Amino acid sequence: MIAAYARFGHVTLAFESFREFVLQGGLADDVTFINLISACSHAGKLREAWDYFMLMRGEFAIDPVRQHYVCIVDLLSRSGRLVEAAELLKSMPFVPDVISWTNFLSACGAYSNLELASEALYQVSELEEECSAAYILLANIFASAGRLDDAERVRKEMADKGLKAVTESSFIWLRKQEQTERLT
Structure with a gap:
């Protein structure tokens, strides 16, 4: 129920379900807290997310897994607390993955924090040298900020490494017509 309420934006009902579950003697596990913290994340409830994170570690003696940290x-990141997000990424007991750093990079663009955006690109390139998406994202962030020379520098660095923008495509199989439509 907690996951269902969280998924459909009924955060208060998710919190109430958790309280009721615990009062009835239910044993919360790491998945329970992933759902609670995820609900907080989608609703922008930072204080509540931290409360559940600390409750999980303290009262329930559950060690956080990567997904809790993410x-x-x-x-x-979405709250604009980019310095704290970067510190948490660097201090996690796990190596942050490319997706975590790329999501952080995107948030840096949304809040025009070019310094942390550059740091995020560095972290992404350390994990996956051929991640052209992060270079493109940073170049676009610089361009949006009017720093066209920096945007060009990032694109040149990308080209020097032999990275190319990858065009994504999806295929839909239409059985009735026995043909394939290509969407780009």
Whole structure:
């Protein structure tokens, strides 16, 4: 129920379900807290997310897994608390993955924090040298900020590394017509 309420934006009902579950003697596990923290993240409830994170660690003696940290980093990033998000990414007991750093990079663009955006690109390139999407994202962030020389520098660095923008495509199979439509 907690996951269903969280998924459909009924955060208060998710919190109430959790309280009721615990009062009835239910044993919360790491998945329970992933759902609670994720609900907080989608609703922008940073204080509540931290409360559940600390409750999980303290009262329930559950060690956080990567997904708990990623939810908190996502919430910090979307709340504009980029320095805290970067610190948490660097201090996690796990190596942050490319997706975590790329999401953080995107938030840096939304809040025009070019310094942390550059740091995020560095972290992404350390994990995956051929991640052209992060270079493109940073170049676009610089261009949006009017720093066209920096945008060009990032594009040149990308070209020097032999990275190319990858065009994504999806295929839909239409059985009735026995043909394939290509969407780009």
